[in-house]
Amino acid sequence: MNIVVCVKQTPDTAATLTVQSGKVSWGDAPLVINPWDEYAVEQALRTKEAHGGKVTALSLGPEQAREALKHALAMGCDEAILVSDPAFEGGDSLVVSKALAAAIQKIGSIDLAFFGRQAVDSETALMGAQVARRLGWPSLSLVAAVAALDPAAKTITVERMLDEGRQVVRSPLPAAMSVVKEINEPRYPSFMGIRKASKAEIPVWTAAALGLDSVPAPVLSWPEIIAPPKVEIQCEIIQGASVDEIAAKLADRLIQEKVI
């Protein structure tokens, strides 16, 4: 199995965010591998461990996104490639999906491309499906379990988590899939893995290296980014002499205020 896993570097979810002259700042908070992508890396590694092959971690971002790739290498990925070019800066999902699809094509003969469900910064949850569309591959999103994988027959059967229940889908390979956190428990990087990752060579592929002579300008723009207005809510604490009295008062208040 020749496997790719796409990862993104994001601010830590515990970071305090501020907006300064239209730019988002997370202060001293660390940049980490997008937490959802750890599940994708784990699933890529498990797939390789079960069926053999190679896992390449791929990230599009600035030079510092190397750190996210090093995390993926430390978890056990065989190789990593950074897709980076000033032309990709400020790119929307159309631009990023084009670059990632071109990188996957350049690696060549990929059977499976893994994605996290979404990135915790941009929150679009579009990338797996858009890259799949560009490659002409089936998209399997919201995958909660892999029921069967037959590398010889080039088929995979997965369980997808929809609002209506679990949908079992059979697909030919190659395919792109995005995973939800129920699929596995990501491993921690091992000490050996961290050492190996710190020495790893991570090549940079520019737009030109990907054969993208002209990178289209993003079609989307973001005229304003703001912190949501603080809503001052005065919590009305319901008190009483007994639990039954408190419950009765709360029920009455909820009905009075037409909450229910």
Next chain:
Amino acid sequence: MAQKVIAYIDNFNGAATASSWEALGAARHVAEAIGGGVGAVILGQGVEGLAKEAFEHGADEVLLADAPGLKDFRPEPYASLLAQAARQSSAEVIIMPTSGRTRELGGMTAVDLETGVTPDVIAFEVQGGAVVATRPVYGGKLLTKEVCLKARPHILTLRSRAFPKPELSAGKSGTITRLEGASEAKTEVVEYKASGGGVSLTDAAVIVSGGRGVANNPKLTPPSEIADEKQQEIWRAQQGFSMIRDLAAVLKAAVGASRAAVDAGYIPYVHQVGQTGKVVSPDVYVACGISGAIQHQAGMRTAKTIVAINKDAEAPIFKIARFGVVGDMHEVVPALTKALKERLGR
């Protein structure tokens, strides 16, 4: 006929999802602002009956593909048909509800049309013929405005329950135009396994959620055959969640959970509300034994009214709650269930 705004009617087993009509209502709003009509795209098998519902919810035209090959949503043929409908209509805007299906559909259609897609929109305005959409980013800690000026159509998926349902005009009808030539699906749906989750979280008007606190009922003694400590904890949690289910039943509510409860193995992930679970906007959110970590708030902060029941008076959940009870949920929840049962006659 060319309709400038297209609403996509998301359906499952031949029934439209409730939030599809919210999308249709929003489409009407945009059409009035930019001038032009509203086309509703309905794709599937045995879905022709939805056309009548779409007209009554405000569509001027229905663009319909009803074919055996379209049974079970698959993004590939659906995206081809939606892109075709958009080209045929020279659509300026496509609006769809946000669901597990439409994230793929919106993303793929955007690739086909080389255009922009804005997911999970919570508000928008129309300025100079373009939609300026607002959506949460960074787990809802920030809001961004997003506009698509360099391509058409702008595709939007709306957060469930963030927009009103349009008024029904009974008996209203319109023209049905058939879309032909769906590409073949690459994948095959083998079966559905029911989630057993009851009311769907994203569509629910009321949600009752449990957190880590569901397992902390000091009055319970696990049956002696459960010796393992972790299993005892899970047994306690299940008793706690059964109280939450009873309250949910009285309120006709969906059952949610915090990440802490899911990670501890108390309840399946499908119930998780928060940054790494589902994002919900119910009318009422009752948080039981949930402290209200920022990641949980990311998934429920937009609820109209939050009711918090927690032992710890300092828990952050009380900062966003309209009503609060400082007390043990194992006492308060059953008492509240009883009080509401009497008052609501359920």
